[in-house]
Amino acid sequence: MHLADAKSLLQNKYSTKKDLCNLLKSIGDFYFLEKTLLKCHLSKIMGEKRLKMSDVSRDTGINPGTIRRIFNETATRVELNVVETLCEYLEVEVGELYELQSKKSEVNPEE
Structure with a gap:
């Protein structure tokens, strides 16, 4: 080219x-x-528990925008107290909410 x-x-x-x-x-x-090193499973966990973002926000006191960014995996940083609150509310361990993944991935033009 x-x-x-x-x-x-x-x-x-x-x-x-x-x-x-x-x-x-x-x-x-x-x-x-x-690519990001951390994969967040909030959307999967919330789906399994049939929770809406508004439910989680209301019940935990976490800002709806914060929940949305974590859910959509667009958050660039998350306060530890937010992670702790989410884990307690969802009754999961940190390792169930976040997973460490591969650092690099191949560009696929077919996607």
Whole structure:
């Protein structure tokens, strides 16, 4: 891929994920992307217990936005007292709520 093609792809907001992955592969070192090390199972646990985010927030006093970010795995940091409160409320151990995962994963243009 030529530099002009790469610039065009990056500037085109309608580029497909496959095109962008191919661009990353052609660059070289970006074939592997960093991913989060912690996988949160809050959504799974809440589903098993048939709980809604509003229930958890109301019953624990944790801000609804915090619950939403943890649930959607978009939280960049979580206070330990929040983790402790969630574990006590859900009756789970920290290791059941959070799981340590692989650091790197391969970019898959088919996803």
